[in-house]
Amino acid sequence: MSAMLRLDAFLPYRLSAASNAVSKVIASAYQRRFNLSVPEWRLIAVLREVGESTQQNLVQRTFMDKVAVSRAAERLVQRALVRRTEDESDGRARLLSLTRKGRTHYDAIAPEARAYEKRLLAALSADEVAALHAMLLRIQNAATALEEAARESNAQ
Amino acid sequence: MSAMLRLDAFLPYRLSAASNAVSKVIASAYQRRFNLSVPEWRLIAVLREVGESTQQNLVQRTFMDKVAVSRAAERLVQRALVRRTEDESDGRARLLSLTRKGRTHYDAIAPEARAYEKRLLAALSADEVAALHAMLLRIQNAATALEEAARESNAQ
DNA sequence: AACAAATAGTTACATTGGAAACTATATGGT
DNA sequence: ACCATATAGTTTCCAATGTAACTATTTGTT
Known part of the structure; x- marks a missing residue:
């Protein structure tokens, strides 16, 4: 498991x-x-x-x-x-x-x-909303970085 | 503006x-x-x-x-x-x-x-991740609630 | 028991969204 | 100046996704 x-x-x-x-x-x-x-x-x-x-x-x-x-x-x-x-x-x-x-x-x-x-x-406070936006941005950036990495290791 | x-x-x-x-x-x-x-x-x-x-x-x-x-x-x-x-x-x-x-x-x-x-x-701490999940769930629930409301006001 | 309405799942059709090929123009190297 | 390569945008084709209609079965009502 x-x-x-x-x-x-x-x-x-x-x-x-x-x-x-x-x-x-x-x-x-x-x-x-x-x-x-x-x-x-x-x-x-x-x-x-x-x-x-x-x-x-x-x-x-x-x-x-x-x-x-x-x-x-x-x-x-x-x-x-x-x-x-x-x-x-x-x-x-x-x-x-x-x-x-x-x-x-x-x-x-x-x-x-x-x-x-x-x-x-x-349902969210102003602080929460700000934190949410920042996290979504960071995740989006991480994802596009990952994608680049995958592309490069493919092209090699 | x-x-x-x-x-x-x-x-x-x-x-x-x-x-x-x-x-x-x-x-x-x-x-x-x-x-x-x-x-x-x-x-x-x-x-x-x-x-x-x-x-x-x-x-x-x-x-x-x-x-x-x-x-x-x-x-x-x-x-x-x-x-x-x-x-x-x-x-x-x-x-x-x-x-x-x-x-x-x-x-x-x-x-x-x-x-x-x-x-x-x-890029996120464990606390941030937990907060993120909770917020995403609340937003999803708010969205489905909104949708129901829209459907009903349409059907009326 | 009989039938209307609801539910599980599938099929058929339409819409969307993305990749690849294409056209036209621009840029960089020789 | 010329050619190869890159870029802006469009068109074409195909795969994914949703909606509506359909079949089969079940449930609830009389």
Whole structure:
């Protein structure tokens, strides 16, 4: 019995279970209320923050895949929430930014998003929340470091 | 600017980013080393714990969908890691349990799984880990409660 | 006993998400 | 200046995952 591992005390499982439960409720709220997918909402949130950005930059900031960014961007452009322009200094790149309509959308969504977050975190103190965020970041970094290591030992 | 929300300080995003990073590295390890998907590994872990179980019971314990359980079970039966028998007391149900081969597999995987967990949590103290687990559980519960509430207000 | 409603599990269909291949442009070395 | 290599983004293809519909069996109500 040396090897016993309880699934529900196993970090990757706990993390995935919590994340799935949260994603599910959040995603369905965005869908129902604003007809936005989570990736779409993420682009809007970052664009509101940074103003104007290449897709590549959005990839880095959101940790989303470039394909996901491309698809979300396309849909947002179609819905006129985002404007896509040429990048003068690099012919391959496209610059994305929110339209007025996109900003209005953001302004409607953000308070609701925060209200959801508040309800999810209702059982935690401010200190706990801060500690949680820091731990999640450290774990994410450890995971990406592990991944790099695995990749290298594979490529060798 | 009242509405500003920084994506990277937003819990659902932090959680999903951490969970994705961890899942990715874990899933590829299971795949490469044991040719198992995460759902398959979860069934094995729970079956090792409980010995024998209906699929329905596995659904409750893993929070996986019954379709996911059905599919993972099928594949494990094909690979002779799991045995599926009729339930005498309920003609609809199937009882799953590990074969000897399944137990052997488990015994090979569990230490590696724990080693991964250890590396992911290397930056955290034991107290922090305990706090993290507790918080993740509370958040998961809050999310499922929110979901129920949403469902009811929809059905009304 | 008979039938409506619920439950275990499977099958079929649609959606999502990721990897690989591809196009276009840029960069660095010779 | 030229070519090999790298990068931004898109398209194509495929595997994973969820939803809805279905089958078989059970349970509860009359």
